[in-house]
Amino acid sequence: MKMIEAVIQPAKLEAVKEALSDVDVSRLTVCDVQGFGRQRGYTERYHGHEYTVNLLRKVMLRIAVNDEFVEPTIEAIIQAGRSGEDGQIGDGKIFITPLEECIRIRTGERGPEAI
Numbered sequence: 001m002k003m004i005e006a007v008i009q010p011a012k013l014e015a016v017k018e019a020l021s022d023v024d025v026s027r028l029t030v031c032d033v034q035g036f037g038r039q040r041g042y043t044e045r046y047h048g049h050e051y052t053v054n055l056l057r058k059v060m061l062r063i064a065v066n067d068e069f070v071e072p073t074i075e076a077i078i079q080a081g082r083s084g085e086d087g088q089i090g091d092g093k094i095f096i097t098p099l100e101e102c103i104r105i106r107t108g109e110r111g112p113e114a115i
Helices: 010-022 067-081
Strands: 002-008 029-035 042-046 049-053 056-065 092-098
Touching (some): 002 010, 002 067, 067 092
Antiparallel strands (some): 002 056, 029 056, 042 049
């Protein structure tokens, strides 16, 4: 079992959800997050004053999958989350970590069956 966390552009959320559905991944958690990487934010003018916005709005997906779904999930996120054919800085990141245990609260099932 793996936990996949993907930070993507908010505008790509619907496309990524659809791509995940196409590879039979239908369970995910979506969180609004802020952060920056290479983009380092941007400068904006408001009423004649200049402001630096260095925390950019992103969306984080958390998806627990069994091992056989790891690669299809990653490919779906990459294809749907990328801007254009070659992508752009700010398209996001995917993090994969081992998932030690999963427990379904309703039934008490554990492990891969609980996902």
